[in-house]
Amino acid sequence: MLKNLKTAGLAALFVGSAVGAAHADKLQDVLDRGYLIAGSGSTNAPWHFKDENNELVGFDIDMLRLIAKGLFDDPTKVEFVNQSGDARIPNLATDKVDVTCQFMTVTPGRAQQVEFTIPYYREGVGLMLLDGGDYADYEALKAGGSDVTVSVLQNVYAEDMVHAALPEANVDQYESVDLMYQALNSGRADAAATDQSSLSWFMAQNPDRYKDAGFGWNPQSYSCAVKPGDQRWLNFVNSVLHEAMTGVDFNTYAASYQQWFGSELSPPQIGFPVEFK
Template sequence: MKTTLALAAAAALFGALPAAAQESRLQEVLDRGHLILGTGSTNPPWHFIGEDGSLQGFDVDMGRLVAKALFGDPDKIEYVQQSGDARIPNLATGKVDLTCQFMTVTAERAQQVEFTIPYYREGVGLLMMDRGDFADYDALKAAGGDVTVAVLQNVYAEEMVHQALPGAEVDQYDSVDLMYQALNSGRADAAATDQSALRWFMVQNPGRYKDAGFGWNPQSYSCAVAPGDQRWLNFVNTVLHEGMTGVEFPFYSASFAQWFGEELEQPQIGFPVEYK
């Protein structure tokens, strides 16, 4: 009698749980046979349409890494090209299994989605002409008000630049193209931009530009899944972790080198570096 009552109570409790707690998206994706990834299409090196017409970029590669782990084939993936403001709604409605779209981790967003472990650490850097008047960040800082920095226009732009170069003159531009034109023409000594954009620009123009060697305003980029599905989140976390530290490091590091022009060091053998 007690056993029967216990089973009935367990069944009632399980029936009261939300569907996400009963059936994981992981099994749904496996049964479907392909991953549905939400990402963008207009922001290299993260996600953009290449010359061959295919969607590519570092975010896209993170989705391909997950598809490879699921099916042994990184191409078993369907893309939903979405705007930035659709990232969270498309997860909430189940339109996508996973979003990888240079999504900054914030406490507010973490109340609406489950963030994966970070796969990139973004920040602001200073792009300079390779043969400009200043050698590096230290030289820029020492020059004080004799330095002009170009930056994309926004309400925090001047404050942001002055965090790194307190005495610099700040010229704001309403497009990235105009910002780079100011640097190319000599009207600016440096351009303050995302580190990822800086690296991509250097990859596309070898020998023309250099990194000043200083970064600030760090923020984490993570993929995201709908809340309430720990098994699916654990799986994606495992894939990303092993991409950065384990058996799939060659895949992750090749993508990193392609889009950011940086060769990553092999993960240390022996004691797991995460726990040092």
């Protein structure tokens, strides 16, 4: 909530500037410049983070590289601007970045300040279990009622969030992700509830130790965002993302998805376009 307020305040502060410096043709500007200036973070695996070689990697980073590939036929022609979550909207408004892909949840409020692309991932809350533990899946957890303890990141809404899926479960809140997973490992908790993407990544990192309970809730869409008022640029980024999920760049998207979320995507059905089914 505090974070939202801060972001909203910041954004409000810079809305004035957004109107003043309306750019005519961002696509042409970027092509002329010869590289993309892309906004993302560096502290959230598997979205945007530094690997052992101190290289920026992640699913968001792959999306931005796809845009660069679309522009210059070269995914390396990107200059990454490291930004905190709070800086996402102001950096677009003040033209410090061409596009931001930083696990940005689409909300109507934000959509008044930036223009969102089509979503490239649907986030939600999931439940992770120990493989071979007391509870086999979501149904078992639900049947367990108040015997079940769920570890979760400390948050004002944590209790309600868990109870939306498991109304009777006990909720133990932890200060950090490692402690939350630790609780599951040590048996203090029967399941860990957090973002599906974090769970998928953690399970991909530690194969055969954990399993997904198979239930997700609290959906939210992750989209890239651009500065409002440049339809051609928005269309371009949309085309790149759309074709990554359904067209010529599907293999790149699927490889990235497999790398960061550990599961294989089946190719879109050939024939009638999937999006109109």
